[in-house]
Amino acid sequence: MATVELSRVWKRYGQVPVIHDVSLRVEDGEFMVLLGPSGCGKSTTLRMIAGLESISEGEVRIDDRLMNGVPAKARDIAMVFQSYALYPHMNVRENLGFGLRRRSVPREEIAARVAKAAASLGLEPYLDRRPHALSGGQRQRVAVGRAIVRDPKVFLFDEPLSNLDAALRVSTRAELTGLHRRLGATMVYVTHDQVEAMTMGSRICIMQDGRVAQVGTPMEVYREPANAFVAGFLGAPPMNLLSGRAEPIGGGTELRVGEAVLRLPQPLPPGSVTVGVRPETLQPSGEVGLGRLEGRITSVEQLGAETIVAFELAGAATVRARLDNTFAGAIGEAIALPVRPGCLHVFDPETGALVLRA
Amino acid sequence: MRRDWLSRGLLWGALALYTVYTAGPFVWVANMSLRTTPEIMAAPYAPAWTPHWWKFVEAWTTSNYGTYLWNSVAICVASVVIVTLVGAMAAHALARYRFRGRRIVGAAIFSTIIFPPQITIIALFQIMVEYDLYDTRLGLMLVYVAIQLPLTVYLLEAFFARIPEALYEAAKIDGYGGIEVFWKITLPVGFPAIATTIILNFIHLWNDFLYAVVIISDDNKRTLPLGIQKFMGDQMEDIGMIATGMMIAVIPVVLFYAFFSERLIQGMTAGAVK
Amino acid sequence: MDHRDEEARGRRIEVAAFLLPALLLFAAFTAYPVLRTFWNSLFEIRPNGNEIFVGFDNFREILTGDPVFRRAVLNTLVWSTVEPFIDVGLGLLLALALYTKVPFARFFRIAWFTPVLISTVVVAIIWSWIYNYDWGALNLMLRAIGLDGMTRAWLGDPATALPALILADSWKWVGFNMVVCLAALHSLPSEVMEAAELDNCGWWAKLCHVVVPMLRATLLNLLILAFISRMKVFDLVWVTTRGGPLWATETASTYTFKRAFEWRSFDLGYPSAIAVIWFLVVIAAVVVLTLLFRQRDRLEF
Ligand SMILES: Nc1ncnc2c1ncn2[C@@H]1O[C@H](COP(=O)(O)OP(=O)(O)O)[C@@H](O)[C@H]1O
Ligand SMILES: [Mg+2]
16 A cells, blocks of 8 residues: 655756656555656656656655665566566566565465466466467566566556557456456556546546646546646547637627637637637537537548537638537538537647636 | 479589588598598598498597597587676676766777787787696686687677567566576576577687697697697598598587587577578 | 665676676787787797897888788788688579578588588598599599599699688588578568569579679678688698698788797797788778778668
8 A cells, every 4th residue: 555756856868858847646546547648758757656767856755755766676666568578588477476586475475476366367377388478468467467466565557558459458458447446556557548548547647748737537637628738638539629819798708719709708818719629519409508610511420329520610720529420411511519618628829728618 | 394394403403513512521531430541542432331430449549539529528618608608797788788988898899809810819829828828728718718708799799689678677676686687587588699609609619720729739638629630640641540530520510410400500600690 | 866876886886797707808818919919019029038129120021021921911812802702602502592492402501501510620631632632532533534634732732722722611611601691581571582583584683683682781791701701711721731832822820820839930029010910901901891881882772
């Protein structure tokens, strides 16, 4: 049982900072996902927690104990690597027990723990095989098993599912969440896949260019993105981000997006803004809502359960809407969809920070 | 169709001819090794209808062959063990650590691979004399280790550098430090490359003549290549006996080759095959 | 912070521990001897330990007044430029023959490689017999086809001794080049060879326009490797002719060896100077070859 805390952590390679002032607290038993595009510094952050990378500035604590400079082996963590990093010259049993042997755990106990982990992961038939004789999914489970037998304070995962095929990824996702529930251990999980993040995380920490963009539960970061980056990163298709202008009118504001006009009750200073609307909140209905987005359909993607419609907003960019599969419009036809109250996000076009939600 | 047949036949003929060219001399010497010199002189290419196996016994007992063989085995095995270990350690350091001077150390060691032996051999002779290592097996062994070291480090470094870093990180998290990682990860994972260098070094040293002839003079310390030459000198015109002596030297290698041909070929061509 | 310093120091100690044995051996038995040879070359070194500084006299004498050295250099250069083409060319042809999937290709490959593993001393004795005037295989064959006039003591005749040794050496090394070429051929995408097959060009055209360009890097490597190895040639000469007859087979290595250990001239300075000159020649050759072929490669792409 453990907490992990990063306070004002920096990482520099030479003079180049790749992690900027990251602060994050992972609570005991939490499943924290580090999510972000490739190269944003997720692995580096994880590796600083693991002790595989030195910390240029700031502090990392596990269970409130300062970890800066403590070698990886003394941090009581276990890590599952993207490439699994199984020892090719050892069979599954030896791979699982390797970490325990070093810690001079008695032989019988090693055997017992290996057997237990193997049983829980369905690895018993393969205990005497070498990694090269295992399938991708089996290797992945050995890598997880190697972490489990150690019974560490914190589990660290670095994109452990990215080498699996799509079907296996879905089932393994469920297995890992099940594992988290069963063990109740603290886990930090790195991924660039938002579906993994949304389905697995207790909380998600979204990273952008070495900084923390937002931390919150999956629904918080989805519904209430703190900035345009988070808004645009989550969701498939992602939130529509349209540039527009705000003009005060009476006590409220008029937002002009191309030729569309949206009216908000809240006041906003005049100037350009970025307007965000999630595709699934755009649904045909008789209401007007905050205003209507109108244009000509440019593409219709029928996905079976739903239909993704893209239309050219007059005088502005392309807007995507996620409609149900009964939608019958065709390319070139006109479409008008109301923006529902409570589903509009306004961001600062310069900083990307959320200005208001309406 | 006819033409195809013809060209196939020609190709086969050429291959067979070349095989006779490479293998013929061996067969000839093997044949001679079972015949006496008067027989050979009477008909140099006649088959050994009545093989004189006793010649092997005589060659072995009347000469110092046992000693030569033992010297070769002892010196080569010791040198190969040491050069493999020392070379693997250095290759591990060069492949797995980032430190100042790494490139310079690597370049200095690797560049000596192309040095001609003369540039060291006279000074090596002087050093051996000065430190009482001249005409000793220890001295020859040290020189053997030194001359095979650069190539060994070069080949192993290239291989070790390709072992994924994550393996070492996993071991680090599992609690293994610098030296243990070398024993438990680098050596076993790098085994194919190590086997290759062992073979390469062993064959090179087993066949070495130049360094042995400079450093060894006592008959009891001679290695096989020196021994064969000595034997040739002693037997003068006794062609049959010389052939027997040569077979004694060649048979261990050929036997080994018969069982591990692919590995030996792979080992000998390491570095040249990409 | 001290934690990190401690870790850095630990890593430095580890690096040092791993490198030290190799560096010590390297320093004592490679680097030091090289430097000492350079140093020696400026002295006349007598057996009683007397070292007389002579400056560049050794070099002057070698370069201006030593016909044997000149002969040795010439022989070695001939050897090391001719043999690589025989070795690599024949090796490539044999590899191509095996590549076309003849039956027993594996057997041929293993059989042809055998000489590579045999001690040069043995090779030398075998070939000195093959070249024997009275009962050597070569003369026997010549007599058999009625060319009695061409028979001779091949290693005893200054005109033929060097070519005879080059042939013997290539007998040992062709198999090596064959295996490397074959491996390179197998690593080519098979479509290339199949496409050439379809183009239905003659095998010679295929060789020149498809195989050789595709294997360029490997072939160059082999040529350079063969060149460097031949620059060092010693054993074969020493066991067969000792550089004779009349210096016809003297090489840089045998001459250095003779001057240092055979002539009992008891001067290690002069042969050291020979070694230095030859060392510089080899290094220069390697540098030139590397630069030359790098340059060409760059132009092509
Ligand atoms: N050893 C290194 N030297 C310099 N830059 C590095 C090094 N390792 C990673 N980086 C940089 O740090 C950034 C973050 O990398 P990483 O943490 O691996 O990203 P990811 O989020 O994809 O896991 C990247 O821009 C990468 O280029
Ligand atoms: Mg990463």
